[in-house]
Amino acid sequence: MQIYLSTLTENDYETSLQAIEAAFKNVEMSNHDEQQLVNKIRKSETYNYELEVVAKNDAGEVVGHALLSEVTIEDEHAQHVALALAPVSVISEYRNQGLGKALIQAVEERAKNHGYETIVVLGDPEYYQELGYECADNYKIYAPFDVPKAYVMVKFLTDANRPSGKVNYPAAFN
Secondary structure (H helix, E strand, O other): OOOEEEEOOHHHHHHHHHHHHHHHOOOOOOOOOHHHHHHHHHOOOOOOHHHEEEEEOOOOOEEEEEEEEEEEEEOOOOEEEEEEEEEEEEOHHHOOOOHHHHHHHHHHHHHHHOOOOEEEEEOOHHHHHOOOOEEHHHHOEEOOOOOOHHHEEEEEOOOOOOOOEEEEOOHHHO
């Protein structure tokens, strides 16, 4: 069986939301509303469809999804544009085959091509460390809400700019 990664198209909107919902259905650390978050992000002013990737099986069904959206990292001196990786989803039958990693690498490459330098993610430190993410607290980057520091991760796509400060999420995340 082949899996294909591609940029999300309008034809994939509904099926991607269904796949996201299915992927998080039995996930304990979930609000089970990730598909609603994606829907809000798609309607936001800063949404860029090129930073949304789907994985499809041979039958053309969406089985995985990853999305990057703009956030800011702000300290007392400056505000830096960065990206948040949220959500990443793979339906259960396709997990543990490297698909999540492939989706993340695909959106990271696109982010780099668009000139972004920093990606933040809230997630399992063990998983994201394998993909080159580090504890954001090491760089004095922190979430605007109460979450264990170990779960706030960052990856710098270049050596040029390493911002610090509070991550500000757009209204779609509220």
